[in-house]
Amino acid sequence: xxxxxxxxxxxxxxxxxxxxxxxxxxxxxxxxxxxxxxxxxxxxxxxxxxxxxxxxxxxxxxxxxxxxxxxxxxxxxxxxxxxxxxxxxxxxxxxxxxxxxxxxxxxxxxxxxxxxxxxxxxxxxxxxxxxxxxxxxxxxxxxxxxxxxxxxxxxxxxxxxxxxxxxxxxxxxxxxxxxxxxxxxxxxxxxxxxxxxxxxxxxxxxxxxxxxxxxxxxxxxxxxxxxxxxxx
Numbered sequence: 663x664x665x666x667x668x669x670x671x672x673x674x675x676x677x678x679x680x681x682x683x684x685x686x687x688x689x690x691x692x693x694x695x696x697x698x699x700x701x702x703x704x705x706x707x708x709x710x711x712x713x714x715x716x717x718x719x720x721x722x723x724x725x726x727x728x729x730x731x732x733x734x735x736x737x738x739x740x741x742x743x744x745x746x747x748x749x750x751x752x753x754x755x756x757x758x759x760x761x762x763x764x765x766x767x768x769x770x771x772x773x774x775x776x777x778x779x780x781x782x783x784x785x786x787x788x789x790x791x792x793x794x795x796x797x798x799x800x801x802x803x804x805x806x807x808x809x810x811x812x813x814x815x816x817x818x819x820x821x822x823x824x825x826x827x828x829x830x831x832x833x834x835x836x837x838x839x840x841x842x843x844x845x846x847x848x849x850x851x852x853x854x855x856x857x858x859x860x861x862x863x864x865x866x867x868x869x870x871x872x873x874x875x876x877x878x879x880x881x882x883x884x885x886x887x888x889x890x891x892x893x894x
Contacts, residue, residue: 664688665882667892672820672838674776676753677736681878684820687729688833688879694725696830710831711795715784722824722831723748723782730780740773741765747818750777781809782822782833798826800885806870810862814844821865821873825886835880835890837873846872 664685672679695710702709710718727748731737736753738761740746750773752758757775764773785803787793793802809821821837846869852861865873880886884894 663882664879665887666879668876668878672778672818672840674751674753674778674818676757676775677734677751679734679737679778683730683733684836685879687726687733688822688836690729690732691722691726692830692832694729695722695832699830708796710826710829715795718831719782719784719824722833723780723822726782726822726833727780730778737777740777742768744812746772746812746816747777747779749780749820751775776818778818778820778838779811779816780820780822781811782824783807783809784824796826796829800825800889805889806867807873808870809865809873811847811865812862813850814847814863816847816863817842819865819873832881834886836878838876838878839869839872841872842869 666681666685669681671681672684699708699710713721727739730749731739736751737749738752740748740750741764750761750764752761752775760774785799785807787799787803791802793799807821807823809819811819818840819838819842821839822833823835823837824831824833826832827834842865846866847863848866850861850863874890877890877892880890880892887894
């Protein structure tokens with residue numbers, strides 16, 4: 663069960679997205695992840711132990727994006743993997759026409775009518791702590807969550823925090839801020855050598871405080887609520 667902590671909707675220019683919408687997408691994402699894991703186990707495969715945590719975290723975010731488009735039909739998934747933002751609003755005929763043109767060109771430019779960027783994190787483990795794939799991480803990660811983005815202009819951020827619960831990757835909490843500024847992000851780090859990683863910026867403490875103040879929902883579990891200094 664989740665505790666709704668903030669009922670303030672996310673307001674875009676032509677769409678209002680409620681906390682209930684976010685929670686519905688979280689629940690359907692969690693169910694889909696469990697179904698994938700259970701089906702893989704029938705094939706004697708633990709798919710979530712094969713994926714490294716960075717890839718898994720991205721997969722959780724991508725699954726959530728897809729579920730949000732089902733929950734809020736006026737949101738569409740950005741067709742470009744490098745496009746911004748992840749969820750674009752298509753609430754008017756003009757927006758839909760622009761989206762279709764944008765999609766056909768596989769544009770990497772920012773979507774003109776805006777939307778919501780989605781990032782997921784499992785948290786970073788504390789120094790000296792050993793964690794095995796599939797282990798629950800609460801109590802063994804740093805208190806401050808860190809979301810990464812491709813550039814410092816990222817705003818309208820819907821940040822997800824996930825953990826393994828009973829062996830399943832599960833979205834634990836959702837945060838949102840439309841008040842982020844470039845100074846809330848670290849200088850972009852560029853990949854070194856033959857690294858497969860892309861360039862990224864990390865949300866700094868001032869930005870995290872903005873996200874924390876915009877928490878929308880969290881599992882009604884003392885361990886997670888205490889992580890965010892919430893009343894239990």
